[in-house]
Amino acid sequence: METWFTAVIYGLSTSGILFLVSLALSIGYGLMRIVNMEAMLYYSFGAYVTYSIVSMTGSFILGAIGATVIGGILGFVVETTLLRKVYHRNMMFTMVVTFSVFMIGIGVIQFIYGLDPKPLASPTSAIIRFMNVQIPLYRLIIIGLAVVAYILIQLLMNKTITGKALRAGIENRENVEGLGVNINRIFTTTFVIASAFAGLGGALNAPLVMVGPYMGFDMLLTAFITVILGGLGSIKGTMVAALILGQVVSVGGTIWAPLAFVGPFIVMFITILIRPTGLYGVKGTAFGFND
Amino acid sequence: MKLKNLEFLGPVFIIAGLLVSRYLFPNKITFFTEISIYTIYVMGNNILMGYMGYTSFGQPFYLSCGAYSAAIYLAYIGGNVFVAIFVAFLVGLLLSFILGPSLMRLKGSYFTLINASLCAIGVFMFERLLIDITNGNDGLWYRSNMHKTPLLDIRMPQNYFFFILIVLLAALYLYRKIDRSALGTVLKAASTNPRKMRFLGYNVFRIRWMAFTISVVFSTIAGALYSVNFGFVNPSLGENSRAIEVLLATLIGGIGTVYGPFFGALGFLGMKDFVSSFLSRWEFVVGIMTLIVLFKFNRGLWGMIQDAGSFLADTGRKFKNNSVKTAEK
Amino acid sequence: MSEVLFETKGVSKIFGLFKAVHDVDFSVLENDAVGIIGPNGAGKTTFINILTGEYFPEEGSVFFRGEDITNLKSEKRVAKGIIRTFQLVHVFDSITVFDNIALSIYRKKEGTAFPLNLYTTVFRKNREITESAEKALEVFDLIKDRNQLVRNLSLGSQKRLEIAMAWAADPEVFILDEPFAGISDHEIDDIIGILKKLVHKKTIIIVEHKLSKLTEIVDTLCVMHEGKMIASGPCEETLNNPIVRKSYWKIED
Numbered sequence: 001m002e003t004w005f006t007a008v009i010y011g012l013s014t015s016g017i018l019f020l021v022s023l024a025l026s027i028g029y030g031l032m033r034i035v036n037m038e039a040m041l042y043y044s045f046g047a048y049v050t051y052s053i054v055s056m057t058g059s060f061i062l063g064a065i066g067a068t069v070i071g072g073i074l075g076f077v078v079e080t081t082l083l084r085k086v087y088h089r090n091m092m093f094t095m096v097v098t099f100s101v102f103m104i105g106i107g108v109i110q111f112i113y114g115l116d117p118k119p120l121a122s123p124t125s126a127i128i129r130f131m132n133v134q135i136p137l138y139r140l141i142i143i144g145l146a147v148v149a150y151i152l153i154q155l156l157m158n159k160t161i162t163g164k165a166l167r168a169g170i171e172n173r174e175n176v177e178g179l180g181v182n183i184n185r186i187f188t189t190t191f192v193i194a195s196a197f198a199g200l201g202g203a204l205n206a207p208l209v210m211v212g213p214y215m216g217f218d219m220l221l222t223a224f225i226t227v228i229l230g231g232l233g234s235i236k237g238t239m240v241a242a243l244i245l246g247q248v249v250s251v252g253g254t255i256w257a258p259l260a261f262v263g264p265f266i267v268m269f270i271t272i273l274i275r276p277t278g279l280y281g282v283k284g285t286a287f288g289f290n291d
Numbered sequence: 292m293k294l295k296n297l298e299f300l301g302p303v304f305i306i307a308g309l310l311v312s313r314y315l316f317p318n319k320i321t322f323f324t325e326i327s328i329y330t331i332y333v334m335g336n337n338i339l340m341g342y343m344g345y346t347s348f349g350q351p352f353y354l355s356c357g358a359y360s361a362a363i364y365l366a367y368i369g370g371n372v373f374v375a376i377f378v379a380f381l382v383g384l385l386l387s388f389i390l391g392p393s394l395m396r397l398k399g400s401y402f403t404l405i406n407a408s409l410c411a412i413g414v415f416m417f418e419r420l421l422i423d424i425t426n427g428n429d430g431l432w433y434r435s436n437m438h439k440t441p442l443l444d445i446r447m448p449q450n451y452f453f454f455i456l457i458v459l460l461a462a463l464y465l466y467r468k469i470d471r472s473a474l475g476t477v478l479k480a481a482s483t484n485p486r487k488m489r490f491l492g493y494n495v496f497r498i499r500w501m502a503f504t505i506s507v508v509f510s511t512i513a514g515a516l517y518s519v520n521f522g523f524v525n526p527s528l529g530e531n532s533r534a535i536e537v538l539l540a541t542l543i544g545g546i547g548t549v550y551g552p553f554f555g556a557l558g559f560l561g562m563k564d565f566v567s568s569f570l571s572r573w574e575f576v577v578g579i580m581t582l583i584v585l586f587k588f589n590r591g592l593w594g595m596i597q598d599a600g601s602f603l604a605d606t607g608r609k610f611k612n613n614s615v616k617t618a619e620k
Numbered sequence: 621m622s623e624v625l626f627e628t629k630g631v632s633k634i635f636g637l638f639k640a641v642h643d644v645d646f647s648v649l650e651n652d653a654v655g656i657i658g659p660n661g662a663g664k665t666t667f668i669n670i671l672t673g674e675y676f677p678e679e680g681s682v683f684f685r686g687e688d689i690t691n692l693k694s695e696k697r698v699a700k701g702i703i704r705t706f707q708l709v710h711v712f713d714s715i716t717v718f719d720n721i722a723l724s725i726y727r728k729k730e731g732t733a734f735p736l737n738l739y740t741t742v743f744r745k746n747r748e749i750t751e752s753a754e755k756a757l758e759v760f761d762l763i764k765d766r767n768q769l770v771r772n773l774s775l776g777s778q779k780r781l782e783i784a785m786a787w788a789a790d791p792e793v794f795i796l797d798e799p800f801a802g803i804s805d806h807e808i809d810d811i812i813g814i815l816k817k818l819v820h821k822k823t824i825i826i827v828e829h830k831l832s833k834l835t836e837i838v839d840t841l842c843v844m845h846e847g848k849m850i851a852s853g854p855c856e857e858t859l860n861n862p863i864v865r866k867s868y869w870k871i872e873d
């Protein structure tokens with residue numbers, strides 16, 4: 001019983017990180033119809049920056065803030081210098097381009113930090129006791145931050161003009177442009193926010209995994225599975241999918257260890273077979289079956 | 292005109308070039324062997340990328356499936372190298388029969404991602420799930436199990452080189468035929484407008500499946516040739532991060548062409564050889580190169596050679612015309 | 621009296637809540653030439669898509685030579701001799717004009733079992749294919765563009781090429797969606813000249829806005845309006861039909 005409870009909590013923290021990291025992918029597709037493979041760079045850089053700041057100052061909080069900022073800055077630079085140039089190109093082209101940028105980023109990380117993975121201690125080793133179960137406080141913090149991020153982005157989407165234009169843009173880009181809204185600027189804003197979240201996700205995940213040049217790769221596929229399951233372009237979908245996948249990894253892994261790795265793929269194959277647009281997908285032409 | 296008539300000798304020229312290079316640079320023989328094998332691998336990807344318009348981030352998966360099937364055969368079952376390669380061929384067929392029907396019905400971007408997932412699953416499988424058979428990250432060694440082959444003992448690197456050249460020659464002619472035959476035209480047409488293909492009465496799905504099969508078989512055979520060459524495999528052959536290498540090689544050579552894959556393999560491995568002698572951050576270079584090729588150089592090396600050829604032919608013709616004119620005067 | 625070739629009974633196509641094609645009964649006699657007119661958005665293209673298997677109707681049935689083909693896939697309908705062109709020209713940009721036509725001939729020649737022969741056939745080397753293709757190129761005045769990549773052709777030539785591809789497959793029925801849209805009067809007359817030779821030899825269904833050109837070819841005219849087939853019959857009679865005058869005439873020039 002205790003094992004299961006712990007697994008569920010661990011799963012929730014995984015979901016939190018997945019949600020933060022996947023948002024940039026989901027929004028990139030939802031609004032701009034691009035598959036931006038480079039999004040995982042914001043995540044890896046976030047983790048590395050956290051590592052640097054923690055080594056220098058000893059403060060994880062500063063590290064996490066630094067990671068968020070770096071994620072946002074990188075997102076801004078990549079979006080304005082590169083992604084803009086490829087929006088109108090075909091899907092395959094943008095995928096290869098963004099994948100190349102991802103590789104370049106991995107190279108840059110290797111230049112700066114070398115190949116060896118960097119360990120990072122958990123900022124707090126406090127344990128919360130709940131009935132008979134011991135839960136690390138850090139896991140709960142992750143869950144809390146992810147919930148805050150979700151609420152923030154929902155407020156942004158529902159309460160601000162930018163958010164409303166954005167939602168309308170995801171539904172139908174032409175209509176919004178017809179109203180004279182500069183969709184590029186709105187996209188940049190949102191993309192920067194999503195990248196900052198990915199940076200934060202990197203910071204939060206850093207103590208849980210080894211901070212290594214290829215950490216983005218390990219996350220890339222899981223993040224993609226999250227958005228495929230949730231439906232590209234849907235923030236709520238991303239959240240629900242992250243919740244499901246977190247449990248698949250954590251509870252599934254408790255049942256049979258390899259499921260922690262293979263489980264998400266199984267989920268993806270099932271999704272694609274049963275509902276190619278994902279749980280809350282906007283109608284898109286890029287994903288799904290050929291006509 | 293004359294150039295055109297000599298076109299069918301293209302594969303022979305390539306093989307001859309490799310042979311000459313082998314004697315000019317005798318200590319680089321493994322490098323030339325690798326180029327030849329890599330060419331076959333790139334050919335497989337080029338069918339998807341150049342002819343069908345599908346980008347796969349999962350080619351290393353097919354390569355390592357081929358490599359491991361040959362390796363497992365050699366390590367546990369028999370010592371005949373040719374049988375090992377044949378086993379990889381069969382595994383390629385099997386893979387495409389199982390995966391083809393679902394993959395070929397997917398839209399392009401799903402195809403890309405699912406292939407990337409296959410790659411991850413493949414590494415997981417060879418590294419951990421099948422660790423009792425594959426020795427995980429330590430890799431599988433079987434060179435001593437390989438039997439001597441008749442006529443040419445291909446366990447020797449210098450003989451293996453000749454064997455690979457023969458395989459490459461056959462592959463090039465096969466490939467040239469694909470390009471010229473109805474199959475090549477049908478694939479290109481289906482990639483630009485699958486809908487129109489259906490309304491001309493073609494079963495696009497079945498044709499794509501067939502091409503996918505060819506592509507996978509090229510990859511698994513390349514994988515088997517690798518494992519025979521090294522006498523050793525480990526899971527890193529199928530790593531996700533290497534998926535872009537074969538895409539880059541295909542792009543460097545020029546996509547959708549017969550000889551592109553060879554020039555791609557040559558350009559890519561040549562660059563790798565050169566760069567890695569003074570730089571160890573390989574991903575960075577690959578990324579930059581891919582961007583350059585995509586944005587500035589999209590006809591690739593073979594496209595450049597063709598352009599140079601037609602430029603020469605044009606100037607030649609002009610020169611001739613001019614001299615005719617002056618003669619008339 | 622020739623037999624009914626193509627027939628629909630009460631077909632409807634629904635997009636969401638919107639009935640793009642509404643309970644249409646339609647029939648064509650063999651070797652007849654039928655024109656379909658109607659304002660923009662009337663559902664003409666959608667109806668063609670039902671005939672050719674791009675869409676399957678939610679209601680009603682489609683018959684070809686008395687056989688129910690409502691749920692037959694498009695490529696199988698082509699094998700039965702139903703061939704179409706598109707409103708927005710659909711040709712293969714990245715290959716040559718000759719290859720475009722050869723593709724059409726090859727499918728006709730090989731029927732449905734062809735994938736295994738794909739590898740052994742070379743279009744340029746196959747006499748049967750080159751001969752038929754040359755003929756098509758000549759009829760459609762594309763000889764000089766034979767080895768051009770299609771993307772270098774003008775729109776007019778591309779439209780001609782698309783019809784040539786249909787022609788080369790020697791179908792039972794031609795279904796042409798706005799073959800005259802976006803091309804010059806001169807080019808239209810060329811195409812009409814070719815089509816006239818086919819009238820009463822093949823069945824032809826043409827969707828077109830240019831009524832004066834259309835009536836040069838067809839004997840029967842059908843009018844669609846808001847998804848419904850509101851009239852059909854001989855040209856004169858249909859055009860004088862009061863319902864048609866009311867709902868259609870005010871739009872056509």
Ligand SMILES: Nc1ncnc2c1ncn2[C@@H]1O[C@H](COP(=O)(O)OP(=O)(O)OP(=O)(O)O)[C@@H](O)[C@H]1O
Nearest residue numbers: 635639640658659660661662663664665666667707
């Ligand atoms: N795939 C689709 N999804 C939703 N609505 C569609 C779809 N295809 C067509 N429609 C709608 O159905 C109606 C009929 O369209 P259709 O293209 O058949 O008209 P048409 O008579 O061919 O017009 P035109 O003369 O402009 O070609 C239009 O209102 C169109 O918006």
Ligand SMILES: [Mg+2]
Nearest residue numbers: 664665666707
């Ligand atoms: Mg129409």
